[in-house]
Amino acid sequence: MPQNISLTRYLVEQQRIDDKIPAQLRLLLEVVARACKSISQAVNKGALGGVLGTAESENVQGEIQKKLDIIANEVLIEANEWGGHLAAMASEEMDTIHLVPNRYPQGEYLLLFDPLDGSSNIDVNVSIGTIFSVLKKPEGQAGVQESDFLQAGNKQVAAGYCIYGPQTTLVLTVGDGVAMFTLDREQGSFILTEENLTIPADTKEFSINMSNKRHWAPPVTRYIDECLEGKDGPRGKDFNMRWIASMVTDVHRILMRGGIFMYPWDKREPEKAGKLRLMYEANPMSWLVEQAGGMATNGRQRILDLEPGKLHERVAVVLGSKNEVERVTRYHDTL
Numbered sequence: 001m002p003q004n005i006s007l008t009r010y011l012v013e014q015q016r017i018d019d020k021i022p023a024q025l026r027l028l029l030e031v032v033a034r035a036c037k038s039i040s041q042a043v044n045k046g047a048l049g050g051v052l053g054t055a056e057s058e059n060v061q062g063e064i065q066k067k068l069d070i071i072a073n074e075v076l077i078e079a080n081e082w083g084g085h086l087a088a089m090a091s092e093e094m095d096t097i098h099l100v101p102n103r104y105p106q107g108e109y110l111l112l113f114d115p116l117d118g119s120s121n122i123d124v125n126v127s128i129g130t131i132f133s134v135l136k137k138p139e140g141q142a143g144v145q146e147s148d149f150l151q152a153g154n155k156q157v158a159a160g161y162c163i164y165g166p167q168t169t170l171v172l173t174v175g176d177g178v179a180m181f182t183l184d185r186e187q188g189s190f191i192l193t194e195e196n197l198t199i200p201a202d203t204k205e206f207s208i209n210m211s212n213k214r215h216w217a218p219p220v221t222r223y224i225d226e227c228l229e230g231k232d233g234p235r236g237k238d239f240n241m242r243w244i245a246s247m248v249t250d251v252h253r254i255l256m257r258g259g260i261f262m263y264p265w266d267k268r269e270p271e272k273a274g275k276l277r278l279m280y281e282a283n284p285m286s287w288l289v290e291q292a293g294g295m296a297t298n299g300r301q302r303i304l305d306l307e308p309g310k311l312h313e314r315v316a317v318v319l320g321s322k323n324e325v326e327r328v329t330r331y332h333d334t335l
């Protein structure tokens with residue numbers, strides 16, 4: 001691994017090599033990274049910064065917002081408004097899209113984000129993160145409306161997350177593999193620490209909230225039961241379980257060492273399809289996982305091919321080590 005390659009140098013070199021990163025997209029990614037550095041500072045202050053606890057308000061999902069949810073959302077909005085690279089933004093924390101104010105130049109990109117995923121972990125000092133997805137504004141139209149955001153995940157031009165944990169780490173794809181950058185707080189810059197992250201096709205580690213077991217569909221119950229039977233059952237090997245209840249952290253573990261992450265369909269709210277959001281959680285994470293050689297479905301279909309009907313649409317998620325995700329799909333096809 002070449003030493004001390006900053007995010008900026010990486011993006012410039014990637015742009016020079018295959019022009020996958022036009023100048024405006026490079027600017028967008030650098031601005032998002034800078035915003036993540038500010039969010040990391042606020043998260044790391046914790047109680048000392050008076051940023052813990054709830055904000056006495058609800059988001060569009062009907063969830064009580066944490067103070068840091070709102071801070072992170074505002075940091076991302078303010079950082080991205082003036083650069084001229086964006087046409088509009090969408091966030092888990094906002095009912096509808098946020099247009100770039102007329103006083104600033106309009107760009108050709110659409111930015112979607114979950115500003116602080118894993119909020120329930122904020123007050124107990126467990127890793128959380130920012131998830132982002134970049135789409136292009138449809139060609140040849142002046143303004144932007146919410147319907148312009150309703151594009152399948154296979155239309156993304158960039159996707160990534162920043163995890164605020166023992167290290168602050170930015171993980172990014174522009175469609176040419178997955179790169180990881182670790183924040184060097186002395187230099188104040190993200191330094192390339194892994195290129196071409198690869199998810200092993202097999203695993204012995206599953207990630208699911210077991211307390212929901214009685215609500216799952218039979219194929220998921222069968223898959224998890226077989227994992228729990230271990231080497232005495234049809235799988236012939238023992239499994240381990242991890243559930244951090246912070247998607248960005250569970251998915252990061254899978255990108256680093258393999259595994260299968262599941263937030264499946266649940267009969268409690270059948271019309272919602274699942275808990276996680278398609279546009280700014282499942283789509284970016286699914287592209288990252290596929291770019292690292294893994295697989296991502298809703299149990300039956302490739303997540304990146306799903307056509308969204310609304311901005312805050314939810315979806316069932318099964319992603320990670322390819323052979324395990326394929327097994328879950330087979331069980332859905334047979335049950």
Ligand code: P6P
Pocket residue numbers: 117118119120209245246247248263275276
């Ligand atoms: P549960 C966090 O609130 C989140 O949206 C994801 O980050 C995480 O995977 C999931 O919800 C955890 O849900 O039901 O286990 O609390």
